[in-house]
Amino acid sequence: MPVRHCIWAIWLLLAVAASGAGPRAQTAAQPAGRTSRGYTVFVAGAVAGREDVTVESTADGVVISGQGRLSGSRDVVVRRAEVRYGRDWAPAAYELEASVGGGDITLYTSFPDGTAVTKGVDEGGRIDQTDTLPPRAVVLPNVFFGAYEALTRQLVTTAAEAAREFPVFVGAKAQGALRVVGASVEQMQVGTSTFNVRRYQLSFAGPRGLAIVNVYADDSGSLLRVNVPVQRVDVMRDDLASATSRTVVFSNPSDEAVTLPAAGFNLGATLTWPASRAAAAKLPAVVLLADAAASERDGVVGGVPILGRLAGAIADAGFVAVRFDKRGYGQSGGRAESASLGDQADDALAVVRWLGERRDIDRDRIAVVGHNEGAWAALLAATRERRIAAVVSIAAPSVTGSERVLEQQRHVLERMDVPPAERVAKIELQSRINAAVVSGRGWDALPPDVRKQADTPWFQSLLAFDPARVMRDVRQPLLLVHGELDAEVPVSHLDRLGEIAQKQGRSKMVNVVAVRGVNHLLTPAVTGEIGEYASLTNRNLSADVTTAINTWLTRTFAAVR
Known part of the structure; x- marks a missing residue:
């Protein structure tokens, strides 16, 4: 070759x-x-x-x-x-x-x-x-x-x-x-x-x-x-390249670096505390999960530290926010090459259980919040642990992973100068790759190098994931948030997820919020397209997004007391 x-x-x-x-x-x-x-x-x-x-x-x-x-x-x-x-x-x-x-x-x-x-x-x-x-x-x-x-x-x-x-x-x-x-x-x-x-x-x-x-x-x-x-x-x-190094992308004034135990290894994490709190008070906590494009705790996508900024906003509302490096990245141990979407959910559960053992955290008021594919992991974690009191899904896809990959590819090809026949060929090739990854059959008709790249535990779990099926098993109060200008995960996904949760899910409290003028990065935007990211003048998270999340968490946790 x-x-x-x-x-x-x-x-x-x-x-x-x-x-x-x-x-x-x-x-x-x-x-x-x-x-x-x-x-x-x-x-x-x-x-x-x-x-x-x-x-x-x-x-x-x-x-x-x-x-x-x-x-x-x-x-x-x-x-x-x-x-x-x-x-x-x-x-x-x-x-x-x-x-x-x-x-x-x-x-x-x-x-x-x-x-x-x-x-x-x-x-x-x-x-x-x-x-x-x-x-x-x-x-x-x-x-x-x-x-x-x-x-x-x-x-x-x-x-x-x-x-x-x-x-x-x-x-x-x-x-x-x-x-x-x-x-x-x-x-x-x-x-x-x-x-x-x-x-x-x-x-x-x-x-x-x-x-x-x-x-x-x-x-x-x-x-x-x-x-x-x-x-x-x-x-x-x-x-x-050592396990003791990490990039500090973003920090809040009240950040505290911690290390906590997971399944045979430690997770590097950051706690963000409210600016003021009573000495003996037990505080509600929120665990943040990043999307697939971000490996380290601050959840940087498009130059915006989404989870870092979200942690600060959540702490300002009186909650403790926790964000952590994915296994095998930053200061977290474990093996990234064998990690799946289910493993990301398990790591989130390790954080939830660790929080539940602390004297300064109210174990009955712990929520998980995920962005994009991180929302999938949050939903999956909620089905496995009843002690999670609430779930917030931000910019989450509503279709299976296989359908999502094809949707992304179509969106990009539509904006490229590629002949129609070539577009069809690329989509057909990706469909065959997806089918081989999920079923384990058909690799003999694909180049060996393609299998080396695609046949991984993470990609297998991503393609096979069906948010609709998992959503039906979520019993906790659920908030779905989406920017109306999201070009990476179009807002139509919000409508479908909301319908599934409200009509087929077990949660008795489902709220759906579409935020105007906001892109996939949760920042104010004009078009929402990825090509606009470099020219964004305001890289702060939209106050409409953070207010919607904090207001909902406050109301939901009040009902738990």
Whole structure:
């Protein structure tokens, strides 16, 4: 399989036709110096490989080189990868010596006069390809994560920050574009020490739909981490790849970091307390669950720390809010690669039981609140534990996981310049993948690499989940909240969930709230589309959303006393 189709390529799912993005403002040359760093590659929480990367800055430009190895259905060995840039970040050359599944690859690309000229051998096949390329494209080879430092060094400069879209060269016949949809300054905690990091959320529209890549850097632009939630890929600098490290995305004044026991491992969590409380008072508590795109406790989606901000709003209303890192991520133990939606519900139950044993928490007034797929886990947890007093579902899908994946893909394809026949083919392929994952049959008709990516406990549980069936078994008071401008999970899902809960469910108290002018991130918006996220001027959660939740929780908990 040619290197441009390697299963480890982020771009395998994301590469699109060459972008027409225009040139960006030039940036100053980096200060002279040479640094070498190691990176660990994780897939679904398990170590899958490593890279050793060297970055050298001179008066003439920047050279990023490295070597590494990735394990998979076909091992990837990178003996040498090197990308060279000029002073203005115009690509000068790219060289690769590697093997994929034992097949040798030797490629050299030069970039004369707005073109990319690639020559060499790719697993026995001769390559001699010339592609048109926008000026100052970023070179991101699909087997060399270290190349992202060219992007992070530009992003931390004022000139590059003003440019929100980057043309990208992946390899011969493979170009794309990435767009910055969010940027924030966060803190990384390693043991008891913390330091500032810059986090950039990048969006890609590709053959299998829209995906998000999170890139982290320090203030100098040095690459710290590359995170691809949809593929469950995490590339972290070695000193940050320990279980004692986590990114502090957002904090409230009354946050308290805690560690609590789960099923044979610990969960890293944060309690957010009301600003004032009586010394002997037992407070009601709310457990927050993030959607599939967010692995760590603050629930960052589209650059907005949804759970972090929601925790603060809930604490302001007099409740204790708890958010936690998913198993295998941040400061939580356990194995992410074997975790399912049911396991996420079990971890939520571990938090509920831990809260119930505390003297400062009222064990009879504990609610679970979930966002998107996190709402599914919240519903599932409620069916397993009667001590959960209330459930809040935010922006939850109303169809099965299989139907949901196809709905997402259709939405993205409708907004891409893709021929109708190709759209049909992509939907048909995804349908066959979904069927194989759920039934275990039909894999022989699909590429082996597809099974490696898709046949996981998490994806199996996601596709098989039917919120309608689970909703019928929820007995607790239930609040369904949805933004009317939600483009990721359209508000029509709210109507269907409400009808199921009210007509078929066992809950005797079901309330449905649609909030005007609010998107999937629960922030005020104009269109609600993902492409709007980068231009949002107000990244605070809508007061209409938080007021609806807090008012309902107050009224519901009052009835429990």
